[in-house]
Amino acid sequence: xxxxTTPTPREMTVIYNREDKIFRGIVTGGALTxxxxxxxxxxxxxxxxxxxxxxxxxxxxxxxxxxxxxxDGAILDDFSIGAxxxxxxxxxxxxxxxxxxxxxxxxxxxxxxxxxxxxxPLVTLLDLAASIxxxxxxxxxxxxxxxxxxxxxxxxxxxxxxxxxxxxxxxNFGRSPFIAGCVLASLIVPITTSVARxxxxxxxxxxxxxxxxxxxxxxxxxxxVVVPYGKSGVIGGAxxxxxRALGETVAVYLLLNLVFRYNFRxxxxxxxxxxxxxxxxxxxxxxxxxxxxxxxxxxxxxLTLVVNMTATTIVQRSTPRA
Amino acid sequence: MTATIAAPERxxxxxxxxxxxxxxxxxxxxxxxxxxxIVAGVLVLFTGVAGLDGFGVTFFVLSLALxxxxxxxxxxxxxxxxxxxxxxxxxxxxxxxxxxxIFGSVIFKGYVGIRPNFFTQDxxxxxxxxxxxxxxxxxxxxxxxxxxxxxxxxxxxxxxxxGVYLTEVRGRLSFLVRFVVQSMSGVPSIVxxxxxxxxxxxxxxxxxxxxxxxxxxxxxxxxVARTSEEVLxxxxxxxxxxxxxxxxxxxxxxxxxxxxxVRSGLTTAAILxxxxxxxxxxxxxxxxxxxxxxxxxxxxxxxxxLPTYIFGYLQIGTENAVLxxxxxxxxxxxxVLVLFTxxxxxxxxxKR
Amino acid sequence: xxTSGPATTAMSAVVGAEANTFTGxxxxxxxxxxxxxxxxxxxxxxxxxxxxxxxIGPSGCGKSTFIRLLNRMHxxxxxxxxxxxxxHNGSDIYAPSVDAAVVRLKIGMVFQKPNPFPAMTIRENVLxxxxxxxxxxxxxxxxxxxxxxxxxLWKEVKDRLGASGGSLSGGQQQRLCIARSLAxxxxxxxxxxxxxxxxxxxxxxxxxTIKELAEKITVIIVTHNMQQASRVSDxxxxxxxxxxxxxxxxxxxxxxxxxxxxxxxTADYVQGKFG
Numbered sequence: 001x002x003x004x005t006t007p008t009p010r011e012m013t014v015i016y017n018r019e020d021k022i023f024r025g026i027v028t029g030g031a032l033t034x035x036x037x038x039x040x041x042x043x044x045x046x047x048x049x050x051x052x053x054x055x056x057x058x059x060x061x062x063x064x065x066x067x068x069x070x071x072d073g074a075i076l077d078d079f080s081i082g083a084x085x086x087x088x089x090x091x092x093x094x095x096x097x098x099x100x101x102x103x104x105x106x107x108x109x110x111x112x113x114x115x116x117x118x119x120x121p122l123v124t125l126l127d128l129a130a131s132i133x134x135x136x137x138x139x140x141x142x143x144x145x146x147x148x149x150x151x152x153x154x155x156x157x158x159x160x161x162x163x164x165x166x167x168x169x170x171x172n173f174g175r176s177p178f179i180a181g182c183v184l185a186s187l188i189v190p191i192t193t194s195v196a197r198x199x200x201x202x203x204x205x206x207x208x209x210x211x212x213x214x215x216x217x218x219x220x221x222x223x224x225v226v227v228p229y230g231k232s233g234v235i236g237g238a239x240x241x242x243x244r245a246l247g248e249t250v251a252v253y254l255l256l257n258l259v260f261r262y263n264f265r266x267x268x269x270x271x272x273x274x275x276x277x278x279x280x281x282x283x284x285x286x287x288x289x290x291x292x293x294x295x296x297x298x299x300x301x302x303l304t305l306v307v308n309m310t311a312t313t314i315v316q317r318s319t320p321r322a
Numbered sequence: 323m324t325a326t327i328a329a330p331e332r333x334x335x336x337x338x339x340x341x342x343x344x345x346x347x348x349x350x351x352x353x354x355x356x357x358x359x360i361v362a363g364v365l366v367l368f369t370g371v372a373g374l375d376g377f378g379v380t381f382f383v384l385s386l387a388l389x390x391x392x393x394x395x396x397x398x399x400x401x402x403x404x405x406x407x408x409x410x411x412x413x414x415x416x417x418x419x420x421x422x423x424i425f426g427s428v429i430f431k432g433y434v435g436i437r438p439n440f441f442t443q444d445x446x447x448x449x450x451x452x453x454x455x456x457x458x459x460x461x462x463x464x465x466x467x468x469x470x471x472x473x474x475x476x477x478x479x480x481x482x483x484x485g486v487y488l489t490e491v492r493g494r495l496s497f498l499v500r501f502v503v504q505s506m507s508g509v510p511s512i513v514x515x516x517x518x519x520x521x522x523x524x525x526x527x528x529x530x531x532x533x534x535x536x537x538x539x540x541x542x543x544x545x546v547a548r549t550s551e552e553v554l555x556x557x558x559x560x561x562x563x564x565x566x567x568x569x570x571x572x573x574x575x576x577x578x579x580x581x582x583x584v585r586s587g588l589t590t591a592a593i594l595x596x597x598x599x600x601x602x603x604x605x606x607x608x609x610x611x612x613x614x615x616x617x618x619x620x621x622x623x624x625x626x627x628l629p630t631y632i633f634g635y636l637q638i639g640t641e642n643a644v645l646x647x648x649x650x651x652x653x654x655x656x657x658v659l660v661l662f663t664x665x666x667x668x669x670x671x672x673k674r
Numbered sequence: 675x676x677t678s679g680p681a682t683t684a685m686s687a688v689v690g691a692e693a694n695t696f697t698g699x700x701x702x703x704x705x706x707x708x709x710x711x712x713x714x715x716x717x718x719x720x721x722x723x724x725x726x727x728x729x730i731g732p733s734g735c736g737k738s739t740f741i742r743l744l745n746r747m748h749x750x751x752x753x754x755x756x757x758x759x760x761x762h763n764g765s766d767i768y769a770p771s772v773d774a775a776v777v778r779l780k781i782g783m784v785f786q787k788p789n790p791f792p793a794m795t796i797r798e799n800v801l802x803x804x805x806x807x808x809x810x811x812x813x814x815x816x817x818x819x820x821x822x823x824x825x826x827l828w829k830e831v832k833d834r835l836g837a838s839g840g841s842l843s844g845g846q847q848q849r850l851c852i853a854r855s856l857a858x859x860x861x862x863x864x865x866x867x868x869x870x871x872x873x874x875x876x877x878x879x880x881x882x883t884i885k886e887l888a889e890k891i892t893v894i895i896v897t898h899n900m901q902q903a904s905r906v907s908d909x910x911x912x913x914x915x916x917x918x919x920x921x922x923x924x925x926x927x928x929x930x931x932x933x934x935x936x937x938x939x940t941a942d943y944v945q946g947k948f949g
Contacts, residue, residue, distance in 0.1 A: 028493055249603070
């Protein structure tokens with residue numbers, strides 16, 4: 001045995017010379033630009049919107065009206081985004097309700113049911129769908145999908161009209177949160193499906209094999225192993241989709257009538273969301289109204305940031321990288 | 323001892339897959355689907371159920387019913403398995419249908435306006451509802467290319483630096499950088515537009531192509547940074563070690579060994595970033611607006627782009643204006659498709 | 675030769691040199707840690723110039739850790755620590771004033787898996803060290819030919835120097851990596867199981883190369899293959915672990931290790947009784 005007394009370890013750090021220090025400095029600076037930009041976005045939106053927050057206080061978020069004053073004092077400025085926030089959440093939730101099962105189904109199909117010949121082109125189509133601009137989804141929604149959506153809406157109101165959310169006051173089914181939600185659903189299905197597929201594909205093979213070896217069917221294996229294993233990752237993926245739906249502008253702008261009223265009747269032809277409010281009012285806004293729009297943007301920024309950070313944390317935690 | 327053992331004569335083995343569906347079960351599946359299809363078709367033609375969607379719903383219900391009948395002799399476990407197979411497959415079909423419908427309708431509606439003048443003329447002297455033989459979108463195409471180019475020039479170095487930080491420098495802030503990049507990719511595009519509006523547009527008091535490009539850059543950065551990291555992560559640790567073992571400094575190893583190894587992967591990062599922003603509309607509505615003539619100076623007032631072109635003519639709403647929007651969408655979708663194909667081509671190129 | 679003295683004495687006795695005039699590489703009481711894990715304990719060894727030393731022992735006995743300690747590749751592993759001294763021509767390579775990059779220029783390394791730079795041609799691969807370390811050397815053509823010849827690869831590749839390094843076979847790639855290491859004119863070449871990923875034919879070619887290299891430089895080679903150690907090395911060092919940190923059992927002339935080792939465990943190992 002050669003071990004006698006163990007000496008204390010010498011500190012070992014990689015020492016960089018000047019060239020490498022400069023390199024590391026530049027690279028670190030470059031990497032921190034995202035952080036700086038993100039910080040600046042929050043800072044500038046807050047500063048430019050501060051006056052409105054100051055004037056309105058909490059009622060900026062809870063109020064319903066968005067009225068531009070006449071300037072002569074006959075009608076006063078009254079800007080608040082309560083209705084639009086509700087609209088944002090309603091439309092996004094509708095999208096999520098439709099997108100979630102479809103995405104799970106799509107991901108399970110691609111991972112476990114699709115024949116090899118079909119799988120590859122479908123995965124390509126999935127990736128491609130994720131890069132279709134939302135503007136084209138909006139165009140498709142207004143020109144093609146609305147026809148189908150209106151028919152479903154009529155059926156829903158006819159058979160389920162006794163449920164408050166499916167109730168309608170006016171028999172006008174176009175440009176409703178329901179239709180916008182359906183289009184947003186097809187917009188967020190690609191991202192949610194991709195994440196779900198990724199998570200499902202990481203299910204340990206031996207766990208699935210054990211299920212088969214115990215005489216289980218394919219669905220038995222999926223239900224008892226795959227779905228529980230991927231649960232949190234899939235929820236994270238759905239939240240990423242939700243984040244995208246919350247911030248969507250043009251598709252909602254094209255598909256929804258902007259009406260400043262709390263509306264939970266999803267088949268009614270009125271609604272809106274914060275992002276499309278900004279796009280709509282921006283063109284002919286007064287100086288003060290612009291500030292209000294920027295303030296609205298700040299609220300939207302915070303909302304999506306929270307949703308995305310939560311989603312990121314969940315996804316990162318559930319898919320440990322090797 | 324040295325004698326070899328002669329192998330007995332045996333017939334050549336033929337590969338078989340006894341576990342794949344047998345002919346009769348395939349025929350059974352096919353017949354089931356055929357029956358469901360025909361019955362659904364008849365229902366759509368002769369009863370109140372209408373349209374493609376009606377057909378789909380009926381088809382789905384019938385498939386479920388037939389699946390129950392087929393598994394009548396088997397246990398409940400098998401029945402559930404069969405039913406879930408129908409449900410999952412239907413969900414997948416339903417998920418994929420809208421995208422196919424989008425591609426189909428964009429091509430079908432857009433090709434009408436694909437004429438030479440669409441790519442050679444602008445809308446400077448043409449009213450929106452004029453015949454499609456007049457006017458075009460060259461100003462929008464040029465504007466889009468220019469803005470995307472500027473955005474790429476700004477973003478690519480920053481994105482790659484971010485990737486290099488995470489894979490080479492591996493500093494203490496790695497976790498934070500990764501987290502921020504991921505969160506930033508979820509910033510709504512309109513917020514990026516507002517940001518540039520409250521800073522650059524506000525300060526210079528002009529809407530411009532440059533402002534639009536910078537708004538796009540904000541949206542592009544996370545994509546490029548994340549893809550760069552993924553790509554650089556693929557460089558085997560061995561190669562860095564080899565560089566260091568030759569007495570190289572870290573920065574020389576990074577620039578002469580690591581980055582050249584994934585050159586085409588980094589090209590993919592740029593392409594994916596471009597594909598991410600080329601169709602962005604909302605931020606441009608607040609920063610570059612739109613115009614009707616070709617403009618190549620990015621600081622000389624409003625500049626059209628394909629998305630704002632499509633958006634604008636769709637808003638006008640007259641027949642030919644909407645057709646122009648569809649044609650613009652076809653061009654935009656084609657560009658996205660080309661970028662997508664390029665990204666795939668380059669993505670598979672780096673070996674090891 | 676003493677039968678029970680520490681390994682160092684055995685080795686110095688063979689060389690017959692005093693410590694302070696010793697030229698070559700030596701370690702004095704070297705330890706290595708990965709975080710809390712004590713991987714290697716108290717190794718003192720001398721590697722005289724222009725000799726081949728084989729490091730042998732079962733898996734996990736710390737020989738790879740030890741060889742990476744010799745040119746400061748150890749420190750790239752997060753949490754790594756060491757103790758003791760590694761002296762090259764009498765000066766401590768871990769002294770605070772020493773630039774690790776300069777150390778690695780003098781003490782090169784060839785890895786287990788062939789790793790030519792995929793983005794470079796064969797010629798560029800050979801010259802990569804010169805570019806990477808920013809050395810100013812004239813006559814690049816001569817360097818390419820000289821190094822490839824010494825690595826035993828020149829005849830096979832002289833007509834396709836512009837081809838990618840990845841287009842070569844595994845054995846050729848490994849010889850290209852050797853040529854690449856030679857181009858910066860190291861005094862010591864460390865080889866970490868250089869043949870473990872290669873076929874027997876290629877292994878033989880590399881072994882020939884190693885013997886030729888030893889005419890000019892010091893070679894230290896980690897190997898799992900006892901036959902290889904007996905074929906190529908002048909000296910052998912046998913490492914072992916009892917579950918704790920790896921340690922040096924004995925070091926001596928190869929012939930003695932294989933025929934009449936001082937320690938019974940060495941005898942058992944070289945006869946294939948364990949490991």
